[in-house]
Amino acid sequence: MAEFVSLAEGIESVVRDGCSVAMEGFTHLIPHAAGHEAIRQGRKRLTLIRMTPDLIYDQMIGMGCAEKLVFSWGGNPGVGSLHRLRDAVENGWPHRLELEEHSHAAMANAYEAGAANLPFAVFRGYKGVDLPKVNPRIKSVTCPYTGEVLATVPAIRPDAAVIHAQKADREGNVLLEGIVGVQKEAVLAAKRSLVTVEEIVEDFGPRNANAVILPSWAVTAIARVPGGAYPSYAHGYYKRANDFYIAWDKIARERDTFMAWMKANILEQGPEVFAHHAGLARQAA
Amino acid sequence: MSHTPMSHTATEMMSIAAARLLTDDDVCFVGIGAPSAACNLARLTHAPKITLIYESGTLSTRPSVLPLSIGDGELCDTALTTVGVPEMFRYWLQGGRITIGFLGGAQIDRFANLNTTVVGDYAAPKVRLPGGGGAPEIAGNCREIFITMAMGSRAFVETLPFITSFGHGKGKGDRERLGLKTRGPTKVITDLCVMEPDAETAELTVTALHPGVTRDQVQAGCGWTLRFAGELVETSAPTAQEIEILRDLHARTKRAHGVAA
Incomplete structure (x- = not known):
């Protein structure tokens, strides 16, 4: 059964130095507060996995938490580059970052294979393109029925998955709504998981019979962090703070402005600031 | 050509020319940025029943502002x-249910291959x-691909x-040799012209110039020596209605995001 913990306890037990961690969220429900806590706790040598590494991975990479990134699209969506990711790849700052690069289809399939306890994923893709030349983990298999050659990638089996969701109930079941991305697959593919939630309710109440629910016994730990997805959004709670994504471009462009911002806004703060951020985002909405 | 009193920018012409290629019957996988503007303009003008799909998993979406x-x-x-997202890529895209994929890119070559990875x-x-x-x-x-991007010699490269x-x-023939059964890029809509792959060679060939644009201007924005079709047509200028709806869309978007998408 999922254990209710504080965010600090959850990160300490689920995300350990040197482990592989998938902090997923496809634009929506991105676990920013959890990423900040991992930075505050000084996590090192992580393999960060995510289809769309955005601001939170930019921050973790810039703070030296990661030695490897497994990804399929690394940008500031709608704005431009992730400058800390680029600085790591182009200049090795703060240290060298190994890349394992895929396409979205490959990673989505690889998460699903991980959740299904299969060794690899098979799909129709990567034809004629250069990624297989630079990523030796992309291979192919010949269909035993039709002879078609199909692309394969190894299943994603992270040591840890970290996601943000709308609600948990008293028994530790977790409910996600809206754009649900690959979060369910990431949690089921991982050895351990931490879910941060907007609120803990007595009972989910009336709901769609097909709602995305992670049963308590499929989750390791749950921490209540209202606003924990800010500046991304939580469907039904607060909107995406697009102005912050735009502002991040300038903050992250130079190393010193980045470090100053991280010190003032993350290292010297705690998870309680997220409720405040989300409150402002709600008012603006 | 005389019903166009409003002046327009090259970027607006690009969105409008791209939007015109879409129909009510299309099921369109929409990339962010320029493709998103074109697809939603089509939906708000002549193709209200077009099906727009974004890779985040949203099927038949009808946004009032550009995401x-x-x-x-x-x-x-x-x-x-x-x-x-796994269902999006497996059932809907790989399942062969998308008629048009609408892409942008950082760089393109003469055979409409795209680079968005590294320089x-x-x-x-x-x-x-x-x-x-x-x-x-x-x-x-996707059954076929439309590409939309602004010209420039760093983007259109040899x-x-x-x-x-x-x-x-x-x-020509490289897609078939790889076992691809789809048509690949059939139109490239730029801010200056429209290009299509040549029927014999698959090399991108300019088939339409936007109003007021010369061959020299198009060539100046391209890093390889361009081929022009024998029967080169001029793109119809934007109508007042197209311009108005596009500008309203951008204005709503700007108010919603604090930025022009």
């Missing part, structure tokens, strides 16, 4: 339904770009440093 990101809440709020050497890149995202499989699995998404490879 800043591929997964904005607006897309989910206005969608017929929202599915998970320079992969292991030690001069510029690290975001990467492929959904594009490699969109390019392979040789790509990296092929992120496959167009026509090195020429």
Whole structure:
């Protein structure tokens, strides 16, 4: 059964130095507060996995938490580059970052294979393109029925998955709504998981019979962090703070402005600031 | 050509020319940025029944403002339904249910291959770009591909440093040789002209110039020596209605995001 913990306890037990961690969220429900806590706790040598590494991975990479990134699209969506990711790849700052690069289809399939306890994923893709030349983990298999050659990638089996969701109930079941991305697959593919939630309710109440629910016994730990997805959004709670994504471009462009911002806004703060951020985002909405 | 009193920018012409290629019957996989503007303009003008799909899982979405990101809440709020990302790529894209994939790119070559990965050497890149995202499989699995991007000699290049998404490879027949059963890029809509792959060679050929644009201007924005079709047509100028709806869309978007999408 999922254990209710504080965010600090959850990160300490689920995300350990040197482990592989998938902090997923496809634009929506991105676990920013959890990423900040991992930075505050000084996590090192992580393999960060995510289809769309955005601001939170930019921050973790810039703070030296990661030695490897497994990804399929690394940008500031709608704005431009992730400058800390680029600085790591182009200049090795703060240290060298190994890349394992895929396409979205490959990673989505690889998460699903991980959740299904299969060794690899098979799909129709990567034809004629250069990624297989630079990523030796992309291979192919010949269909035993039709002879078609199909692309394969190894299943994603992270040591840890970290996601943000709308609600948990008293028994530790977790409910996600809206754009649900690959979060369910990431949690089921991982050895351990931490879910941060907007609120803990007595009972989910009336709901769609097909709602995305992670049963308590499929989750390791749950921490209540209202606003924990800010500046991304939580469907039904607060909107995406697009102005912050735009502002991040300038903050992250130079190393010193980045470090100053991280010190003032993350290292010297705690998870309680997220409720405040989300409150402002709600008012603006 | 006389019903166009409003002046327009080259970028507006690009969105409008791209939008005109879409119909009510299309099921369109929409990339963010210029493709998103074109697809929604089509929906708000002549193709109200077009099906727009974004890779975040939103099926048949009808946003009132352009999304800043591929997964904005607006897309989910206005969608017929929202599915998970594995289902999006497996059932809907790989399942062969998309008629048109609409892509942008950082760089393109004469056979409409695209690069959004790196400039320079992969292991030690001069510029690290975001990467492929959904594009490699969109390019392979949609029935046909439209590409929209502004011209410039750094974007339209003789040789790509990296092929992120496959167009026509090195020429006619390369797609078939790889076992691809889809048509690949059939139109490239730029801010100056429209290009189409030549029927014999698959090399991009300018088939239409936007109003007031010369061959020299188009060539100046392209890093390879361009071929022009024998029967070169002029794109119809934007109508007042097209301009008005596009500008309203951008104005609403700007108010919603604090930025022009």
